[in-house]
Amino acid sequence: MEWKSYGRRRVYDSPYVEVWLDDVDIPGIGRIDHHVITMPKASVTSVVTNEAGDFLLLYRHRFITGRWGWEVPAGWAEPGEDPAAAIAREIEEETGWRPGKVEPLVEYDALAGISTMHFRSFHATGCAQVGVPVDSSEGKVEWLPEVEVVKLLTSGNVADGPSLAALSYYLGPHRLA
Incomplete structure (x- = not known):
């Protein structure tokens, strides 16, 4: 089952990291704000x-x-x-x-549950x-x-x-x- 996203808002950003709150609906749980860490590089x-x-x-x-x-x-x-x-x-x-x-x-993906951090080795x-x-x-x-x-x-x-x-x-x- 996939989560459904209704949008996001930025909480913090720098050249190295961004923190977002995504408005998501989790099947079986309901709608929550879920934190997401993205890496610009x-x-x-x-x-x-x-x-x-x-x-x-x-x-x-x-x-x-x-x-x-x-x-x-x-x-x-x-x-x-x-x-x-x-x-x-x-x-x-x-x-x-x-x-x-x-x-x-x-x-x-280093932290697939909370982050877009993707490593290439x-x-x-x-x-x-x-x-x-x-x-x-x-x-x-x-x-x-x-x-x-x-x-x-x-x-x-x-x-x-x-x-x-x-x-x-x-x-x-x-x-x-």
Whole structure:
């Protein structure tokens, strides 16, 4: 059964996020105001590997959750920017490594019940170091062997949802395809 929408009103907006209240009729429940979070820019992430099978990750602090953790490079595609070009730019800006090849990995809706946030994940290879990270707030950048990445995943040291999804997909279903 589909919900029926009767309109929406904006509660908040910025260049990064918009919050709306949608007037919806939910079958079996009735008419309610339902909050919706929209993202004006497309979200992109990438699993970055080298010929030795190592993974390029960032160790950083997220003040909202108060946690340190390992993450894959990620960011936003500007309006009209090709998502693959956007993640190549983000990888270089965040790590100082320029990818040689960027291929689609998986797409998913991160918070389908309340948000339009849609992630496009890529696999980047053939990286060449071209400098240092542009933004020093990104944290520590390291190449880690697969066995260490698996340990990080299973110990909760990759808590960022987009990183957890991209790495898990790469290490699992991607290899079976």
